[in-house]
Amino acid sequence: MLRFLNALLVLGLLVAAYFVYALEHDTRSGEREIGRLEAQIKDERENYKLLIAEWSMLTRPDRIEHLAAKHLDLRVTSPTQRIGVEDIETRLPPAQITAPGSQPDPIGDVLRALDQAQQ
Amino acid sequence: MSNTLQGQKRIRLIICGFALCFCIIAVRFGQLSLWPAATPGDQTRLEVKEKFPRPDIIDRNGVVLATDISIPSLYADPRKIVDTDEAVELLTATMPELRARELRERLSQKRAFVWLKRQITPSQKELIHSLGLPAVGFRNETRRVYPMGRLAAHVLGYVDVDSRGLAGIEKYLDDRGALYTASLAEPGSGTALPAVLSIDVRVQHAVTSELTAAIAKYRATAGAGIVLDVRSGEVLAAVSLPDFNPNDPKEAQDQTRMNRFSGGVFELGSSVKTVTFAMALDRGVADLNKTYDCRRPLPAGKSRIDDYHATRRILTVPEVFTHSSNIGTAKMALEVGIEEHQAFLKKLGLFDRLRTELPEAAEPLHPDRWTHISTMTAAFGHGISIQPLQLASAVAAFVNGGLLIEPTFFKRDKEAAAAVSRRVISAKTSETMRYLLQLNVTEGTATRANAPGFRVGGKTGSAEKVIAGRYSRDHRLTTFVGAFPMDEPQFVLLVLLDEPQAAPDTQGFATAGWNAVPAAGKIIERIATILGVEPKITPVDALRLATQVQAGTIGD
Numbered sequence: 001m002l003r004f005l006n007a008l009l010v011l012g013l014l015v016a017a018y019f020v021y022a023l024e025h026d027t028r029s030g031e032r033e034i035g036r037l038e039a040q041i042k043d044e045r046e047n048y049k050l051l052i053a054e055w056s057m058l059t060r061p062d063r064i065e066h067l068a069a070k071h072l073d074l075r076v077t078s079p080t081q082r083i084g085v086e087d088i089e090t091r092l093p094p095a096q097i098t099a100p101g102s103q104p105d106p107i108g109d110v111l112r113a114l115d116q117a118q119q
Numbered sequence: 120m121s122n123t124l125q126g127q128k129r130i131r132l133i134i135c136g137f138a139l140c141f142c143i144i145a146v147r148f149g150q151l152s153l154w155p156a157a158t159p160g161d162q163t164r165l166e167v168k169e170k171f172p173r174p175d176i177i178d179r180n181g182v183v184l185a186t187d188i189s190i191p192s193l194y195a196d197p198r199k200i201v202d203t204d205e206a207v208e209l210l211t212a213t214m215p216e217l218r219a220r221e222l223r224e225r226l227s228q229k230r231a232f233v234w235l236k237r238q239i240t241p242s243q244k245e246l247i248h249s250l251g252l253p254a255v256g257f258r259n260e261t262r263r264v265y266p267m268g269r270l271a272a273h274v275l276g277y278v279d280v281d282s283r284g285l286a287g288i289e290k291y292l293d294d295r296g297a298l299y300t301a302s303l304a305e306p307g308s309g310t311a312l313p314a315v316l317s318i319d320v321r322v323q324h325a326v327t328s329e330l331t332a333a334i335a336k337y338r339a340t341a342g343a344g345i346v347l348d349v350r351s352g353e354v355l356a357a358v359s360l361p362d363f364n365p366n367d368p369k370e371a372q373d374q375t376r377m378n379r380f381s382g383g384v385f386e387l388g389s390s391v392k393t394v395t396f397a398m399a400l401d402r403g404v405a406d407l408n409k410t411y412d413c414r415r416p417l418p419a420g421k422s423r424i425d426d427y428h429a430t431r432r433i434l435t436v437p438e439v440f441t442h443s444s445n446i447g448t449a450k451m452a453l454e455v456g457i458e459e460h461q462a463f464l465k466k467l468g469l470f471d472r473l474r475t476e477l478p479e480a481a482e483p484l485h486p487d488r489w490t491h492i493s494t495m496t497a498a499f500g501h502g503i504s505i506q507p508l509q510l511a512s513a514v515a516a517f518v519n520g521g522l523l524i525e526p527t528f529f530k531r532d533k534e535a536a537a538a539v540s541r542r543v544i545s546a547k548t549s550e551t552m553r554y555l556l557q558l559n560v561t562e563g564t565a566t567r568a569n570a571p572g573f574r575v576g577g578k579t580g581s582a583e584k585v586i587a588g589r590y591s592r593d594h595r596l597t598t599f600v601g602a603f604p605m606d607e608p609q610f611v612l613l614v615l616l617d618e619p620q621a622a623p624d625t626q627g628f629a630t631a632g633w634n635a636v637p638a639a640g641k642i643i644e645r646i647a648t649i650l651g652v653e654p655k656i657t658p659v660d661a662l663r664l665a666t667q668v669q670a671g672t673i674g675d
Binding site: 052055056078 | 182183187189259264268324325328647653654660661664
């Protein structure tokens with residue numbers, strides 16, 4: 001009777017110990033995973049901040065101005081070049097309305113005409 | 120038999136006793152794990168005294184102006200070094216800036232930790248890592264960087280090696296704005312929301328580059344520029360030149376690189392006449408039809424007040440303004456009376472230190488005993504020194520309908536602005552002031568500020584600087600303070616140049632109309648479009664633009 005009880009207890013102990021250790025093992029590996037992911041998130045955050053700072057540095061207005069002056073054939077906009085929406089009509093060259101097909105690129109023609117008017 | 124029975128009974132008793140104990144423990148465990156916080160007071164509280172992370176600083180459109188980045192630093196544990204010579208050789212080979220002797224000395228120390236090089240680049244880290252030295256390691260350190268470099272340096276300020284703010288907004292975040300900084304922190308995550316400034320980097324850059332050009336052209340020693348939103352009191356740009364690089368703030372200690380828009384006070388000269396006119400018009404002492412006799416210099420104590428652009432005739436109020444007559448303005452102030460004059464200056468806050476978020480705020484200088492002469496000279500901006508930002512904010516009040524709004528370097532909405540605004544002149548006086556300011560640009564001393572299409576109004580000032588205790592005719596502080604577009608003013612611009620000289624195209628003149636004013640005109644031409652001001656081209660403007668196009672100064 002007593003021996004049976006003892007055997008049962010030992011067995012119970014072994015089973016319990018197995019589950020406890022299995023649980024602890026899982027928890028540990030879970031914790032490691034969390035730690036790894038957190039470190040990764042931190043790293044990515046740092047990288048992100050670094051990239052934002054770099055972007056901000058690369059888009060410095062004086063740098064852009066310098067690059068634009070060097071590589072683009074653009075000039076400062078004159079106030080006369082800005083018109084309100086209501087005045088757009090007055091600046092368009094007369095549109096030539098033609099049958100579809102005969103005129104393959106009507107919008108392109110308008111743009112070309114504008115371009116010529118500028119020169 | 121009875122002995123064994125007794126023994127068995129004893130064992131059973133012991134088993135029961137143990138079982139009972141274990142049951143009690145098990146029940147208590149269960150209790151604790153199921154109802155952990157039965158009594159809230161019992162719960163152990165985790166108190167972490169956390170240092171709030173320093174927030175990033177961004178401009179009003181979200182461009183990063185200051186941020187923390189993490190930079191690796193190289194350290195060594197000399198006890199772990201196997202072969203010092205080999206380590207020194209390898210390290211100096213990868214990083215030539217390390218000196219071999221110094222390095223050997225450091226590595227020979229009997230310590231567990233020595234810094235070898237603070238703040239190395241990622242590629243250097245990679246190289247050293249691949250050397251495979253067991254005794255060296257990396258530790259990440261945060262470093263404050265300002266990606267825009269010198270831009271807005273005086274607003275941002277700078278920090279020391281331990282990331283403590285020493286000037287500008289950086290200092291505010293640690294001192295008076297500590298509560299604000301705490302409110303930005305996101306609990307637990309170690310990050311913080313960015314602090315949003317009112318500055319617009321595009322406007323800031325335009326003002327900086329035009330001011331730099333003006334300083335070079337007129338060989339001025341220094342300059343400052345302010346752009347203020349008249350309805351919210353937000354500072355859109357605040358420039359002071361020469362400036363410094365907050366990434367390497369050694370030169371910031373230099374007095375010539377001080378903050379001139381709020382950290383210094385100046386006798387601003389005739390631009391202050393706007394204050395006198397607003398006062399006289401608001402009190403009803405003067406109106407547009409009134410005239411002042413400006414034929415003779417006005418005696419003031421031992422000296423006399425005279426006009427720079429002397430007309431020697433009787434001037435109407437608008438003429439006093441456009442000819443910038445000291446005599447007329449002094450007379451006008453005297454008519455208001457010295458008590459009233461002081462009260463008005465006080466109401467505008469010109470007697471007190473203007474406190475914005477920036478710690479650099481200079482105390483205005485004014486005479487201890489206010490006399491008739493004080494009123495006469497203060498009427499045209501002498502004998503009283505104020506921060507340029509104070510004048511800009513006063514002029515904003517004169518054109519926005521009469522509300523003085525405390526300027527701010529943080530983004531602010533209209534409601535918040537209304538809470539810190541108070542009426543200083545009536546809406547009607549404000550309208551008259553707009554008329555006078557615009558008149559002065561169309562036909563007065565500030566015609567060169569007229570950026571075509573943007574309806575500029577403003578007042579010039581050429582104050583004589585005090586050199587060795589005397590006002591000097593050759594050392595001037597020239598200013599332009601104005602607003603645009605004048606039909607519904609949105610922005611105030613102030614430009615200040617310190618000791619500008621005559622340039623080839625100024626016919627020998629070095630007063631404001633020839634340097635600060637054209638610089639202001641160029642600034643407005645550049646920033647008005649950025650700020651969304653719609654140009655309205657009058658025939659006169661069209662003619663001026665046509666000549667400019669022919670001269671090739673602007674494109675079409």
